Amino acid sequence: MKDFLRKSARELARALQTGELCSTELTRAYLDRIDALNPKLNAFLYVDREGALEAAKQVDADRAAGRDLPEFAGVPIALKDNMCQRGIPTTCGSKMLEGWKPPYDATVVKRLYAARMPILGHTNMDEFAMGSSTEHSAFGVTRNPWDPQRIPGGSGGGSATAVAALLAPWALGSDTGGSIRQPGAMTGTVGAKPTYGAVSRYGLIAMASSLDQIGPVTRTVADAAALQKIIGGHDPLDSTSLPDEKSCLLQAANEGSAKTDLSGMRFGLVTEMMGEGYSSGVLSVFRRVVEEIRARGAQITEVSCPSLDYALGAYYLIMPAEVSSNLARFDGVRYGNRVLPKSGPVTAETMMRATRETNFGTEVKRRIILGTHALSAGYYDAYYGSAQKVRTLVQRDLAAAFGQCDVLLSPTSPTVAFRFGENTHDPMAMYMNDIATIPANLAGVPAMTVPGGLSEGLPVGVQIIAPAHEDARMYKYAAVVEALAHSDGIQCPIDALEENA
Known part of the structure; x- marks a missing residue:
């Protein structure tokens, strides 16, 4: 069963469809793993064992009866603890909401129910999503499975850790200034922030309404594309929700992963996102990925977005x-x-x-x-x-940059995961962790991180930014980067955690 836990969500879905697995067996395996490792990692604040197993049993019964089921029926998932799930404690990592049980479901939760996906529980986060390290949760820190003495990023460190440590095949997070992507970079996972409005925010407990966006946390680009398709689409309950778009996200990801000749693809490097403040190790990994892309025929263009120097302050x-x-x-x-x-x-x-x-x-x-x-x-x-x-200038600069290239590339985070306490007493140093991710939120454009390699034995993320409404393009180009990075064998070394559990 442990081998199955290492499979992608798409692989698990196929195993369930062919009868290699049943959802009850799979869900129980994840729950048992959570029981074993969560005391060490604190990725989950609440585990809904009874609810998840009941949902899994119903899927198995319907599959045995020959009823039609959605593609990912029976594949479990985790939720960041700021998404309302009726009757389930939802705290936003704060004492203010300790013990609170929402009387309604967020739209994304309803769509997970419709997809027949058992919800394992709610993951830890910086209080009300304010932080870059998950050190600001009222219920204890979450630990990075790559090194339990280091932070997993934030605010969504719980979801990223759960996916990296195989406590869940995928999860949902929220991204206000990088809270999906920055933890993704620091835990070696894939994290996507869709175009603002592409996924409903109804039932997401708001931090900053013009910036917040729900998105997927996964181990592969294709899984992220599939999950966004499940949770995305227009929602009349959200006044900022976009009309339904007919882009084929998963098809785009599959096209990108299959490409070997990158001729005709145009990548832009933003000069303001590769300079002061970025560690030499992070830049080294990033430049290696860029050179591999160039070697396969892609066009690499340096572009300048002067307003990004002021983006952090504006945010x-x-x-x-x-x-x-x-x-x-x-x-x-x-x-x-x-x-x-x-x-x-x-x-x-x-x-x-x-x-x-x-x-x-x-x-x-x-x-x-x-x-x-x-x-x-x-x-x-x-x-x-x-x-x-300044926000308007950022939007204009990014729009001008996309006139010269298809997507923009940058490091996702200026450093690898740092040790607990290193930046806790220096708010400005903590805020600098979001320097590369903030522009996409200010502009409302889609952006995601994929693992690019290792520095100091820790994961480094590469960020792909696309124009607004071009989420499919983002997934296609991200899959290209992901395929190049696979040669490094980027995989969380969790064996030691299991031995000490």
């Missing part, structure tokens, strides 16, 4: 401003676990102050304060308004 004004607005509801009156003041009069104001002081962590408070200041009278135009102008 850390726009995002906290939206955080300040979205998290105002968590006050102990409308939402959140109420805390009464320990002394003095009990009023609505003192109760709200005690609730937010007790239940919000340091990073959440920092961003709320920063966002409130940026939106305050006298500062709105100087900070928030100026940041939105």
